[in-house]
Amino acid sequence: MSGHSTYEPKTGFERWLDMRLPVIRMAYDTVLTxxxxxxxxxxxxxxxxxxxxxxxxxxxxxxxxxxxxxxxxxxxxxxxxxxxxxxxxxxxxxxxxxxxxxxxxxxxxxxxxxxxxxxxxxxxxxxxxxxxxxxxxxxxxxxxxxxxxxxxxxxxxxxxxxxxxxxxxxxxxxxxxxxxxxxxxxxxxxxxxxxxxxxxxxxxxxxxxxxxxxxxxxxxxxxxxxxxxxxxxxxxxxxxxxxxxxxxxxxxxxxxxxxxxxxxxxxxxxxxxxxxxxxxxPAHIVPEWYFLPFYAILRSIPNKLGGVIMMFSAIAVLFVLPWLDTSKVRSMRYRPTIRLYFFIFLLVCLVLGFCGAHEPAEQVIPGVTTFTLGDYDLNTMVWLSRVAALYYFAYFLLITPIMGLTETPLPVPESISEPVLSHPASGSAQAAAASNKG
Amino acid sequence: MLRKGLTLAAFGLALVAGPAMAATTQAELKDIHWSFEGPFGKFDQVQLQRGYKVYREVCSACHSMNLMYFRNLGQKGGPFYDPKYPNPNENPYVKSLAHDIQVGDIDQDTGDPVKRPATPADKFAAPFPNEVAAAASNGGKAPPDLSVMAKAREGGPAYIYSILTGFVTPPAGLTIPAGKYYNPYFPGDLSGSWTGSPDHVPQGGVIGMPPPLAPNKVTFDDKTPSTVANQARDVAAFLAWAAEPKMEERKQFGLGAMIYLVIFSVLLWFSYRRIWRNVAH
Amino acid sequence: MSDTVVRTNPDPQAPGEDPNRRDFIHIVASVAALGAVGGLAWPFIDQMNPAGDTLALASIEFDLSKVVEGQQVAVKWRGKPLFVRYRTPAEIAAAVKDDHADLRDPQTDESRHKPGKPQYLILIGVCTHLGCVPNFKGGDYGGWLCPCHGSVYDTSGRIRKGPAPKNLAVPDYAFLSDTKIKVG
Incomplete structure (x- = not known):
């Protein structure tokens, strides 16, 4: 669909069809070559x-x-x-x-x-x-x-x-x-x-x-x-x-x-x-597992409209992500600091899923009662999901833009071929990073 | 780096997949070994036959099985399957089982509702004409349909077995309304009817079903002792089959499919290694 | 994630490689892929075949005492009309008389009913032309006339005139008692 086509019709029928509907050319260019x-x-x-x-x-x-x-x-x-x-x-x-x-x-x-x-x-x-x-x-x-x-x-x-x-x-x-x-x-x-x-x-x-x-x-x-x-x-x-x-x-x-x-x-x-x-x-309304993180965000807000807005915002924020990321480097292979925040983000998504599968008032650590903050005890699913939801949004709205400006990325290779050619033992990031540092 | 993330992800998934704790409580279900467990497990046909007898002679007085047809009893994998009769509608034993039951029909000449002996193509007859009637005769709550009961409760057959064998005398301090029964395996919240310490509310709930089984209530045709435990185990196995009658076919098909996929993956792996062998990447 | 085997020689015709063996593994893998698709295709095709509940209704029992002489009763069997006909002696005689007439689909009347029961004619009431339901007591032969394209059947259900190629089909059935049949 872009660039030069290298397709050359071989048979008479292919030439005939290529003049009229270049469908074979399209398949050739997009899938084969x-x-x-x-x-x-x-x-x-x-x-x-x-x-x-x-x-x-x-x-x-x-x-x-x-x-x-x-x-x-x-x-x-x-x-x-x-x-x-x-x-x-x-x-x-x-x-x-x-x-x-x-x-x-x-x-x-x-x-x-x-x-x-x-x-x-x-x-x-x-x-x-x-x-x-x-x-x-x-x-x-x-x-x-x-x-x-x-x-x-x-x-x-x-x-x-x-x-x-x-x-x-x-x-x-x-x-x-x-x-x-x-x-x-x-x-x-x-x-x-x-x-x-x-x-x-x-x-x-x-x-x-x-x-x-x-x-x-x-x-x-x-x-x-x-x-x-x-x-x-x-x-x-x-x-x-x-x-x-x-x-x-x-x-x-x-x-x-x-x-x-x-x-x-x-x-x-x-x-x-x-x-x-x-x-x-049913005693327990739980959505399918793939909706649980969003369900947890919905329930973490003690207000009907607020919960709905936050839930849809959690998806909407993905749409603007390209303009939130200020980093000049694409791959997190060369961005060790944000990489850590990213793994925390993955964990937070799983925590949100975990909260979504449980009742809001349920204790996270069974049998431990701390103190009541606002509406619920601190050791409850609802507070865990609030903290997690906060991180979810902070990752996109704060961490991503700020880190892009403040972090010092590792040296990025000149080309795709460079890291593999210069480090035959390993194509992985750590090896390249370590030796570049040394 | 990503591998570390994966480990975390797997750990997190295990957390998510953990059983969700409900506000209601329930005693831990009894652990029973079933012949149909595991990737190669099969139903025990003789057990299914006994289980059908328990359902027919005890449970069917109150519980419908609206998704079940008599022909199902004689289909492949069913309690009365006979390889001589691949078409279950022709299985004479299934025919005679069906014939023993009266089902409703419409008289072809007068249009009046009539009763006739069932054929293998007929559904199991429901004990009550409709849900309202079922509820009215059972203290206000209709006995649930048992067709997919083994799929409709957490624990499946173990739950059914635990309930059937789990009726005990309520502990002192627990008030059980008349016509109801205490069962620690029935999910419920008993804190309202408990006069003892609020930290020791008994597990379980009150169930409308009286203890349905009793020793020798059903006569098994084989020499299996007709104890409550055996009756409960057999009927739970029968209900597990009824809920998932294609389970054996599924596991068998799956085994073949998985072996094929593993071989296919190995072939593709070698094909992949050969294609990529000269590319630095 | 990390394919560590790296060679810097991009020559596809590297020495020591047997091209036949290389081709062979690709062919086997491709065949296995086709096999997988083919194997999965069968369940997806077979699901359109009659299901268990449809097959269960495939045989019915019918009480012949409900039909009086000269009458026809149509019942539904496998989604199609089944004609149960109590023929008069005159109709039977007419059918037997034509056994050796110029028939498109030659069959004797005797072969179209059960032995000793010539009065009961059991037919699938579907015109062998394009599947319409023929009307009773129509046409020139005292049997059936198909309203769609004018096929005419005689008192034995044999095709006599019109576009239909075959006689009305006789289903598999058996007498369970003197007055009761089982079809299918």
Whole structure:
């Protein structure tokens, strides 16, 4: 999609088609010969893994839609019919259900790789923003998909999440009523969520095309963060990265299969095996694991509107990240100070997830009562999540801009080829850094 | 560096995955060994047959299993599967089991509701015509459907077993309303009906179900002693099968798929090493 | 993360390499990839085949005493109409008389009913042309007439006129008792 095309049609038909619709040329330039930095590590294979995840979800989803009935009286039973009577229905449904978790696992690794290696920095801001859009769409799709089995958690999760919009001043209640198509989550809600759940993956696929397009204009970032200088720095995508991505995909599928075949219910709530009952709320409303950090941020604010704003801000801040980062160096390989803050940030995200899975008033260290600060004792999940949420925002809004200006980065190699050629024993950052210092 | 991060991540995930503590309490479930545990575990067919008998003779008086059809009993992996009859609808034993049960139908000539003996294609008959009737006959709360009970409770079959064998005399100081029963394995919050020390509120809750099992309440066709523990274990196994009837097929398929994937990964690894062998990276 | 084996020689035709062996591992890996896709394709195709609950309804029992002479009862079987016909002696005679007429799909009337039960004709009520449901007592042969494209069947359900290629199909069925049949 950019640069010079080296495609030469070989047969008469290829020449004929190339004049009319250069689709083979496009595939050739984007997949086969695309010059890719030769030092990409396994963290870079998650782009391919994510494409596969999207493909798996779309294919299994289309199959499930052939058997699923989007009606409050039949939804639960139709899912169970898929599990019991449809040929290999259990396989398709468990792939789809596990696939959602695997998709998010892969996307979180993909995002963290971006943060670590500074891939969002110029000239890849649009690429990054498109990625954030995909992530938002994924969250919307996953949420609506979770509604469809119409179990207890589906129903009451929908009630809670749609009520978030009720926090918006003045128009909030009208928006929730509009979302529901009634005065409570009911058949119209289920129907529209089914329709949108079917639609959004194709929107995601469209944005993915833009995402790849935006990737192919500047080309891949790489672990050193140094721009590609010459042909020496790159290899053609095929066969070098098709085989590497293929290997990574195969290993990823082993993890995927492990859940599908032996622990398919590990990531599903037992409450969702109880048909939806609007009269009884489960003892413990917990979203899927991939939403837990945001759920913890939501609950850490003792104000409905404030919580909703903070939760959406936690995602919105990602969009402006390219302009918050003031560092001239892309890769954290050469930024030892912020690297430490980054690992704390990862830990904080996990702590937020941990808090999201527990009741706000629960004690973090069991049996220890300290003193009450404001509304809760200091040794509670809610205070832990407040501290963690504070760090989450501080990382983006304070640490990233300030560190970029104040830190002293390590010497950055001249080119991609340099560190590997000058240090044959190791391509890793520490070796290069240590010897550069010495 | 990233490796360190990964270790932290794994540690954090383990924290997140830990069981969420609820405001309610519940005694730790009894640890039972099941034949269907583990990646190679299979259901014990004879146990499933006994379990079906317990369900049919005891549980089905109050609990429906609306997702179950008689034909399920004779399908591959089911309690009465017979390789001679790959089509469960033709399995004579399943037919006779179904025939013993009356199900509702519509008379083809008059349109009146009638009762007829069930066929393998029929659902298990529900004990009550609807949920309101079920609740009205059971102290205001309908007995839950058991089709996917083993998936619908934390602990699955261990929970079912613990509840069925867990009825004990309530400790002194605990007031149990009439028509209710104390069960330490039933999740609940007893602090309101406890007169003793607030630091020692008994675990568990009050359940509407009276202790359903008793020694020799069900006569097993094999020589298995009909104790409460055996009845509970067998019916829990039956319900585990009913909740996940394709479990054996899933594990079998998974084993093949995983072996294939491992071999495939090794092949790709060698292919990868050969392609990259001359590139410094 | 860190591939430490690094050689500075970028010559793809490095000495000591056997190109055949290199090709072989790639071919095996590619074949394995195709095999994986193929293996997973089957469950995804098979899921469209009739499910367990659909197959369970595949056989029905029917009480023939509900049909009176000269009448036809249509019941639904596997989603299609099943004609249960109690034929009059005149209709049976007409069918037998035509056993050796110029038939498009030659069959004797005897082969289309159970031995000793010529009065009961059990047919799948789907025109063999394009699947419409033929009307009873229509056409020139005292049997059925398909309203869609005018295929005419006689009192034995054999095709006599019109575009349909075959006689109306007789399903697999058996008498359970004198008045009860099981279809499928």
């Amino acid at each position: 695309f010059p890719t930095p030769k030092n990409l590590n396994y963290w870079w294979t998650f782009g391919g893994i994510l494409s596969l995840c999207l493909g798996i979800q779309i294919v299994t989803g289309i199959i499930l839609a052939m058997h699923y009935v989007p009606h409050v009286d039949y939804a639960f039973n139709s899912v169970e019919r898929i599990m019991r009577d449809v040929n290999y229905g259990w396989l398709v449904r468990y792939i789809h259900a596990t696939g959602a978790s695997m998709f998010f696992l892969a996307v979180y690794i993909h995002i963290c790789r971006n943060l670590y290696y500074g891939s969002y920095k110029a000239p890849r801001e649009v690429l990054w923003i498109l990625g954030c859009v995909i992530y938002l769409l994924m969250m919307a799709t996953a949420f609506m998909g979770y509604v469809l089995p119409w179990g207890q958690m589906s129903f009451h999760g929908t009630v809670v999440i749609t009520n978030l919009f009720g926090a918006i001043p003045v128009i909030g209640p009208s928006i929730t009523t509009w979302l529901w198509g009634g005065f409570a989550v009911d058949d119209p809600t289920l129907n529209r969520f089914f329709s949108l759940h079917y639609l959004l993956p194709f929107v995601i696929a469209g944005v993915v095309v833009l995402h790849i397009w935006a990737l192919h204009v500047p080309g891949n970032n790489n672990p050193t963060g140094v721009n590609v200088k010459s042909k020496e720095d790159t290899v053609p995508f095929h066969p070098y990265y098709t085989v590497k991505d293929g290997f990574a995909i195969s290993v990823f599928l082993i993890l995927f299969g492990f859940f599908v075949f032996w622990f398919p219910t590990a990531l599903l709530s037992p409450d969702n095996s109880i048909p939806a009952n609007p009269l009884v709320t």
